[in-house]
Amino acid sequence: MKESRLVVGLMTGTSLDGVDAALVEIIGSGLLTQIKLKYFYSVPFDSKVRDQLLRVASGRLVSAQVISHLNFLLGILYSEAVFKLCKGARIDLHQLDLIGSHGQTIFHQSEPSVFCGRKIASTLQIGEPSFLAENTGVTTISDFRPRDMAAGGKGAPLIPYVDYILFRDLRQGRVLLNIGGIANVTSIPASPKIIQVRAFDTGPGNMPIDIVVRRFTQNEKKFDHRGEIARSGKVIPTLLEDLLADPYFALKPPKTAGREQFGEHFTSKLLDQDGSRCFEDLVCTATEVTAQSVARAITELVLPQAHIDQLIISGGGAYNDFLLQRLRALLPQLEVLRSDDFGIPANAKEAVGFAILANETLNLHSGNIPSATGARHPVVLGKVVCGNNYKRLRGIVKS
Ligand SMILES: Nc1ncnc2c1ncn2[C@@H]1O[C@H](COP(=O)(O)OP(=O)(O)O)[C@@H](O)[C@H]1O
Ligand SMILES: [Mg+2]
Incomplete structure (x- = not known):
């Protein structure tokens, strides 16, 4: 009332x-x-x-x-x-x-x-x-x-219902990306009807990064602050390819993911090393898996369906500057913003x-x-x- x-x-x-x-x-x-x-x-x-x-x-x-x-x-x-x-x-x-x-x-x-x-x-x-x-x-x-x-x-x-209420726009097509443990997207074309909204989990967000960081620092660090560890490492190409071969990434939406798919089991490939890999390279590779799986989902599953101008990022992962840098590089056709730019802090x-x-x-x-x-x-x-x-x-x- x-x-x-x-x-x-x-x-x-x-x-x-x-x-x-x-x-x-x-x-x-x-x-x-x-x-x-x-x-x-x-x-x-x-x-x-x-x-x-x-x-x-x-x-x-x-x-x-x-x-x-x-x-x-x-x-x-x-x-x-x-x-x-x-x-x-x-x-x-x-x-x-x-x-x-x-x-x-x-x-x-x-x-x-x-x-x-x-x-x-x-x-x-x-x-x-x-x-x-x-x-x-x-x-x-x-x-x-x-x-x-x-x-x-x-x-x-x-x-997505909330995204539709808060972020639909007459002129701009928008993808909302939330990077929590898992990453998900909501696609909202310009001037949309609610039935045009699409959304799904793209796969891992911060989860594998957090698991690697916690394991190697014995929980002293809980996450890769601003992506500084990843930034100082290099991608391990064979490991990246192996992780990106996960069948989840090829599934068509609707699809949802959780710790069941991208938790300890998925991340074990980044941890079960013979000691020859350096920590920074493993964090960098985990970050690249998230960046590439998000970019692939947007490129293959969102952009062919709707005209999109802006990518608006939220969730704790929005504070990982290196991850955002990689997303900007992989999706040059989109203007990358944070939900903070719309008055809602990412976290x-x-x-x-x-x-x-x-x-x-x-x-x-x-x-x-x-x-x-x-x-x-x-x-x-x-x-x-x-x-x-x-x-x-x-x-x-x-x-
Ligand atoms: N300053 C930061 N730099 C990098 N990553 C961050 C930062 N702050 C938060 N995060 C990441 O965000 C995660 C929390 O995000 P959150 O949106 O709460 O996810 P969830 O919804 O899964 O709980 C942290 O575990 C960490 O990986
Ligand atoms: Mg949280």
């Missing part, structure tokens, strides 16, 4: 680096949505939590107790992230209207396989939203992906996106784009856990 809402978006991605929290003022909904990012805060996972998440997300055998405990623990950590966000923004929890929480993906298989005699695809995001609703008092929407999968979609990517974009998607659900608007996820039809995404403010949200009790 309110003209403008204060919405928190929470995102924890495949990099397992921490919780990103965005405080967004949202006016309206649907295609008329206007936003203002009021504050952004990132809370890193401590190494114990990260190690547990990594065990689960890498597909190692763990007990149901570990998964159940992690689900509750993350819910508590998410609510603490909201406290910190509000403190930093100097606002009271009571002023918040809504929280949208993506959760932590610990499993995502979008292609069905036979299980108990049935063809099953599934996804699992954890981070119990009941703790957000209870500890903050704010109604929380979470678990956005399963509804799209139940409608025959791949459950991902969901940010905040996905958290902002889940604030917008929660606002869509609150307004009973669909949030998936079937041409991006492969769903049979648009659906209203997510599940709602009511906080103390739910009556006010419905306009029953005036605030």
